[in-house]
Amino acid sequence: MSDCREGRRGILASIGNTPLVELSSLYTGKPVKYYAKLESVNPGGSIKDRTALSMIDNAIADGRITQHTTVVESSSGNLGVGLAQICAYYKLKFVCIVDPHANAHNVNIIKAYGGRIEYVSEPDIETGEFLPARIARAKLLCQKDRDYFWVNQYSNIHNPLAHRETMREIADQLDGKIDYLFCAVSTCGTVRGCAEYVRESGLDTRIVAVDVAGSRIFPGGVAKRHFPGMGAGVRSPHCDDGLIAGYVLVSEQDCIRSCHRIVAREGLLLGASSGGVAAAVEAMQEHIEEGSNCVMIFADRGERYLDTLYSEEWIMQCFGEKCGEAFPGGGPYQASAPVVTLFDWNGGVSTEHSMDH
Incomplete structure (x- = not known):
């Protein structure tokens, strides 16, 4: 095998x-x-380690992530942990966007790895869901700073x-x-x-x-x-x-x-x-x-x-x-x-x- x-x-x-x-x-x-x-x-405790590694490694390989990049992602927990762990290994900054449904234990793990938490407290007005609001925050952060890179698990083919x-x-x-x-x-x-x-x-x-x-x-x-x-x-x-x-x-x-x-x-x-x-x-x-x-x-x-x-x-x-x-x-x-x-x-x-x- x-x-x-x-x-x-x-x-x-x-x-x-x-x-x-x-x-x-x-x-x-x-x-x-x-x-x-x-x-x-x-090592990060979930299947999302695979996802995180695939998306980060491929973004590094094609030049979208450099040593100056701040990685951004919207996550309810496990992917955030996986990304925080991998970003710590690669010496990259990481921002995780969470909402009130995020597991507090996962949030603390992300912080322990050096990740920064962006907290979205209100849901999307049209749908009443938090996910569109978290995605909007990720887009906003990247618009404000060219060195921010949104991994975007929701449409990333990796x-x-x-x-x-x-x-x-x-x-x-x-x-x-x-x-x-x-x-x-x-x-x-x-x-x-x-x-x-x-x-x-x-x-x-x-x-x-x-x-x-x-x-x-x-x-x-x-x-x-x-x-x-x-x-x-x-x-x-x-x-x-x-x-x-x-x-x-x-x-x-x-x-x-x-x-x-x-x-x-x-x-x-x-x-x-x-x-x-x-x-x-x-x-x-x-x-x-x-x-x-x-x-x-x-x-x-x-x-x-x-x-x-x-x-x-x-x-x-x-x-x-x-x-x-x-x-x-x-x-x-x-x-x-x-x-x-x-x-x-x-x-x-x-x-x-x-x-x-």
Whole structure:
């Protein structure tokens, strides 16, 4: 198996080639093999290290970033950490634009790496979303100073290109036999890069995107979201429905419940989007054929969510109920069931299924 890290130096050499582990206790009944791609072992703690390195290295290579450049990006957390780490290594200045949904732990990590925080406190007037407001701030900063460079993960082609390598690793780890790949979406860089690799390599893999209720990526209505890194207030140009087999909309309670289940059954402490991916696989059980290899990309680690999705007090405050088997006496959660939408490749028609747990 080739190593994407060949030729890299320092901390950059530890980005990528993450482990793929089999999950033996999370699901029961059907003879299916479930695997988790653990992106939490990247040095910055998430899959966004790959994205950050790809975008920065390519901007350096083509001269858009020099030693005088200040790198700018709008990020809800994980990409900001990845960029802060890489900018620190390259001795570059970094400004991260965040909003009230940003994970405070991530913000403190960015500061520890020497990054500067630009805080957007009010959402976009037209949409009521913070993402357009953060993007507007990034553009404004770059207009004011020619030495500022906006990485722009939302349309930078080196975002999805980074994840062709992610998919290549998975294919190598399973000798090309991946029947299903489940991936959370936000900028859609990961799902697009993986899907393009699958198509170009001729793999017989069905890719299912996982989004959170309230996001604008897929139809389903707009609502308040608490967790960064999953869902988006604007549909990214990276999104391409023609590359996926379908999508699953999960609730934030689904994410919480599944994260607690994963801790209890597999000993993995993961972030919210990983719980969403696991909930989507659960909702898809009747569609996954026996004997399949099913891969889930778990994007980040759970330590940064201890004050939210792993806090009983926070869950009660936000949702008015206990969620997850980690809480004794919590009882069944009251979230609506995930909605599964699978595309009919022959007629181009989608079919929706509402699954009960």
